[in-house]
Amino acid sequence: MTVAVTGASGQLGRLVVEALLREGVTPVAVVRDPAKVADLAGRGVEVRQATFDDPESLDRAFAGVDRVLLISGNEFGKRVEQHTNVIRAAERAGVELLAYTSIPQADSNPLILAQEHTGTEAALADSTVPYVLLRNGWYWENYTRGLAHAVETGVLYGAAGQGRVSGAARADYADAAAHVLTTEGHAGQVYELGGDAGLTYVELAQSISEAAGKPVRYEDLPQADYAAALEKGGVPAGFAQVLADADNGISNGILEVGSGHLRKLLGRPAAPAVEVFRAALA
Numbered sequence: 001m002t003v004a005v006t007g008a009s010g011q012l013g014r015l016v017v018e019a020l021l022r023e024g025v026t027p028v029a030v031v032r033d034p035a036k037v038a039d040l041a042g043r044g045v046e047v048r049q050a051t052f053d054d055p056e057s058l059d060r061a062f063a064g065v066d067r068v069l070l071i072s073g074n075e076f077g078k079r080v081e082q083h084t085n086v087i088r089a090a091e092r093a094g095v096e097l098l099a100y101t102s103i104p105q106a107d108s109n110p111l112i113l114a115q116e117h118t119g120t121e122a123a124l125a126d127s128t129v130p131y132v133l134l135r136n137g138w139y140w141e142n143y144t145r146g147l148a149h150a151v152e153t154g155v156l157y158g159a160a161g162q163g164r165v166s167g168a169a170r171a172d173y174a175d176a177a178a179h180v181l182t183t184e185g186h187a188g189q190v191y192e193l194g195g196d197a198g199l200t201y202v203e204l205a206q207s208i209s210e211a212a213g214k215p216v217r218y219e220d221l222p223q224a225d226y227a228a229a230l231e232k233g234g235v236p237a238g239f240a241q242v243l244a245d246a247d248n249g250i251s252n253g254i255l256e257v258g259s260g261h262l263r264k265l266l267g268r269p270a271a272p273a274v275e276v277f278r279a280a281l282a
Contacts, residue, residue: 002064003181004028004048006086007071009036011141012101015174016069016181017045023182030061052082058089067097067181072117080119087120090129097187099180100124101173102135104166104192104257111249112242130187134177137194137257138167138250140276143204147280149233151212155219156205159226159244161251165204166194168262168270176265194257195270201250204273211277223248 003020007013008029017040020027026044029037034047041047050057052073062068070086073079083100090098102117103109109118124131150156176193180186199207205218221229227244231237249255262270 001025001066001182002028003067003069004030004062004065005069005071006030006050006052007073008040008045008047009033010071010074012170012174013071014040015171016071016177019171019175019178020181021045023178025178025182028061028065052085053078055085055089058086059092062089062093062095065093065095068095068099069177069181070098070100072101072120076116079116080123083116083120084123087123087127087129091127095129097181098124098129098131099134099177099186100131101177102133104135104137104194104255106133106135109249109254111254112245132180132186132188133190134173134180135190135192136173137192137262138165138246138255139170139173140167140195140271140273141170141280142167143208143273144277144280146233147208147277150205150208150216151214151281154214154216156201156208156216157219157221157226157229158201159221159223159247159251160201161220162200162202163249163251163253164198164200164256165250166196166198166255166257167273168193168195169276172262172266172270176262179265191261191265192257192259193262193265194255194259195272196260196263197272198256198258199273207272207274208277211274211281 009031028046048061050061106117201218205216209216223244227240230240
């Protein structure tokens, strides 16, 4: 079985490659810049260069491939078109399974972040390639960018109210993807993926405090004020709006996942937030 991983030089992609190697499967790493994965090539991973904007490069990348993991791209505003290029290339290659990293409740999720996932899922539904949806919840690593600031000031800011977020470590989502790619019975499945226990931001602050050994409290802000604070802290204006919108979604339960699918795929509990934060601070 030949498995191709798109975006294999990215944070999630590399972890999936490592998980596949642990499963005894040597994947095809599909990347824009092969130089970024020279270390993987040195370990026997086949590297193929392709971009989502170049269908011919995707045809070459998927030649002889049985299964594909499409890790959602990062060029906002272009992703539906780019992902559709991948889907069509998978069709032409006769791929037996395409797994796509989406977002929880993508068919009804109102978040700004969800819209291109919704469009991609629609493109998959219109395709002939067998597919499985990996609707990844929030990564605990999403909070590590501001971790040092929260520890230094003793305050975690957000706009999530009392909502809960069912996060998990990026490595756990990678392990789940590797399991789906190397086992049977997943075509047509929709996996709503998230950690075992949803945390409020008050509890997130407590996890940061435990990891750092210093008191950290949560301060809830109106959505517009939080976006302004992010922008003041150096986050680009457009992305600050996206993050504030995500927090507002959390306040409404959009990123609370109670399916148990991640634990089932992993065969174990997901890593708690405090472990991710402790590792980041170390």
